[in-house]
Amino acid sequence: VPITPTQKIWMNGTFVDWDDATIHVLNPTLHYGWGVFEGIRAYATADGPAVFRLTDHIARLFRSAKIYLLDPGFTREEIVAAAKETVRINGVEACYIRPLIYLGYGEMGLNPLPSHVETMIAVWPWGLYLGADALARGCRAVTSSWTRIGHNTIPPAGKGTGQYVNSSLAKAAALKAGYDEAILLTPDGHVAEGSGENIFILRGRTLVTPPVHDGVLEGITRDSIMQIARDQGYDVVEATLVRTDLYLADESFVTGTAAEVVPVVEVDDRAVGSGRPGPITRELAEIFSAATVGDVARYKTWNEHVRD
Numbered sequence: 001v002p003i004t005p006t007q008k009i010w011m012n013g014t015f016v017d018w019d020d021a022t023i024h025v026l027n028p029t030l031h032y033g034w035g036v037f038e039g040i041r042a043y044a045t046a047d048g049p050a051v052f053r054l055t056d057h058i059a060r061l062f063r064s065a066k067i068y069l070l071d072p073g074f075t076r077e078e079i080v081a082a083a084k085e086t087v088r089i090n091g092v093e094a095c096y097i098r099p100l101i102y103l104g105y106g107e108m109g110l111n112p113l114p115s116h117v118e119t120m121i122a123v124w125p126w127g128l129y130l131g132a133d134a135l136a137r138g139c140r141a142v143t144s145s146w147t148r149i150g151h152n153t154i155p156p157a158g159k160g161t162g163q164y165v166n167s168s169l170a171k172a173a174a175l176k177a178g179y180d181e182a183i184l185l186t187p188d189g190h191v192a193e194g195s196g197e198n199i200f201i202l203r204g205r206t207l208v209t210p211p212v213h214d215g216v217l218e219g220i221t222r223d224s225i226m227q228i229a230r231d232q233g234y235d236v237v238e239a240t241l242v243r244t245d246l247y248l249a250d251e252s253f254v255t256g257t258a259a260e261v262v263p264v265v266e267v268d269d270r271a272v273g274s275g276r277p278g279p280i281t282r283e284l285a286e287i288f289s290a291a292t293v294g295d296v297a298r299y300k301t302w303n304e305h306v307r308d
């Protein structure tokens with residue numbers, strides 16, 4: 001997905017011009033993948049741009065940093081304020097926000113500890129990751145032959161840069177085979193998640209999603225959808241799923257900041273339910289979408305406005 005440049009990028013406490021936000025080719029994070037990041041969206045609301053659950057995203061960024069022994073040198077509150085300032089200074093209404101904590105230039109080798117730590121935040125306008133078509137018609141998913149990273153290999157609870165090699169291997173294989181998205185299984189054969197999204201199924205009025213210990217990122221969209229579903233009177237459970245649970249579900253969908261809510265209408269060449277986006281999926285997706293733009297009173301605390 002091509003990047004549309006904006007004006008300024010926040011780097012270590014100061015704003016630099018977009019084109020000057022560069023790193024050296026011998027930057028260790030580029031070589032060994034030791035860094036952590038977030039993916040966040042700001043939406044245009046009636047009261048100006050509002051970042052969706054920014055504080056929760058930055059809390060997850062700091063959890064990832066803890067796993068990878070990275071001290072960003074800024075407090076959570078400072079990073080929250082810097083993210084808002086980056087949206088403001090670039091004059092964008094709706095955008096994607098990418099904070100990254102990485103190792104600075106100067107050391108090379110597999111020991112990350114001697115390196116100094118750098119932090120940057122960039123924003124740019126970004127359309128829907130799986131496309132508007134995927135939202136309307138649903139996506140076709142395939143179980144990946146690539147196994148989801150495990151708790152004792154590369155911890156899936158973190159959002160580490162290097163761990164996305166796992167997601168990209170699965171995504172590329174799925175696209176080359178003619179599918180829209182990959183679903184990764186744990187080493188035990190439990191359903192984990194999509195390459196960059198959490199997964200849900202519906203059985204009647206019960207919404208089921210794999211628990212965090214089945215190798216999923218604790219998605220903020222996942223949490224929002226669980227809360228919306230409970231508020232709509234559905235039963236919501238976190239339970240281990242296997243691939244045939246996906247085949248036999250009434251409905252299925254994936255969730256993520258980049259993709260938002262996308263119906264899954266086919267898994268491994270089997271139609272899920274009717275083979276079309278399901279009614280409960282649509283209901284939850286519509287409420288989620290309204291919540292992101294500040295149109296749902298009950299979820300207003302999720303809209304963190306960049307202007308006071």
Ligand SMILES: Cc1ncc(COP(=O)(O)O)c(C=O)c1O
Pocket residue numbers: 039167193194195196197198216217218219220221222255256257258
């Ligand atoms: C592997 C993975 N799972 C799930 C998600 C969804 O998380 P969120 O809803 O917080 O964007 C993402 C996106 O960040 C992801 O990369």
